[in-house]
Amino acid sequence: MSRSLRHGAFAATAIVFSIAALSACGAGNDAQTLQVRPDNAATTVDSIKIQNLNIITQPEADAEGPAVIAATLFNDGAKREIVEKISLPDTGATVELKPAKGSGPLVVPAGGRLVIGGKNNASAVIENGREAGKNGDVQTVAFTFSQTGDIALGATVVPATSFFEKFGPSAVPSPKPTPSDDASETPGEESQAPGEESGSPSATPTDSASPADDAAAGDTADAGH
Template sequence: MTRNSRHRAIVAAAFLAAVSALAGCGAGTDAITNRPYSPTEALTTKTPQGIDISQAFFLGPDSGATLPAGGALPLYLSVVNTQAGTDQLVGLGVDPALGTAKVTAPVALPQNERVGVGRPTPTILIEGLKKPLRGGESIPVQLQFANAGIIQVRVPVITRSREYTAYPQAPGASAAPTPTPTPTPAATGAETSGTGGH
């Protein structure tokens, strides 16, 4: 083996060792980084009816908390109407075993204009939840449009964490559990014992 090829082999081995070490960073029994991170888990889809939906999600509880039975689940989404004329989002259909859908007012959808639903105040909700939700669930719904008709989608329930912390808390959501501080040796006096003779 020549000096140059030996040098290349050493560099390659060092590179592979560094990659292996970095791959292990964050791994552990409770490391969420073991799963690939997507900037958003919200639904995005284009429909043959001429309705483009993006960033659709139900806002669940804070991470680690619960949205209890009886609470409400607000829907957020962006809609672009690509049909030849205007349209309206007029209703939401959900399984009655989950709760009751409420649409406070139809959402006007001009042609080729992005409309944000739920901002600044949620206008479409599932109320009177029949079971608690923690986030991570996926709910089949029927979005009802005046002209485009019914569009069936599965909308994820996303916890109020990361980029979603700016949204108001879901109605009826319980607070996230407060982490219990771990006592340090200084707090227990372990480090101060036997030091009086100095």
């Protein structure tokens, strides 16, 4: 065998070992693809691919209200996958799942995709947004699929501003009135009510004895003489 052929054989063997090693990393419950990767919120396990995963909180850091999970799920398999649950391990947060229309489970069709978050898409809402973590943190998000099982990866916690505004929580709490606002509104309402009752000229006692009436009375007396 010539030297060039031997080099080619060695290169081919190295490629085979590399592919085998990558395949081993992507299989099983202890696969590296299941580990949290804070620098890349995307992963692929079997036929399921998760991309663009983020936890989006209220636009104001101190605002109370829900947070949401945004992600795009791809299914390259021949069977549909149902998202049975999404959770935030090691937290007390609960995630409520709703389809884009009607009621029922979140379905990733075979050969298709499912978008979570944004207008007219499925939603995954964390009722108490503060339990999702602080902005800038990386929080583990665990997906449970009907066929593939559990997939967990890290998601960055970001506020619903700039690019993430249209994917953020739809329920933004309105500001609560301060005590000073309540005090300024109450006297205004009380001052209007008395004015409406006593402001009519016909209700004043002086209208019954006006100067015009006195003059008319004098003319009548002169006519009688």
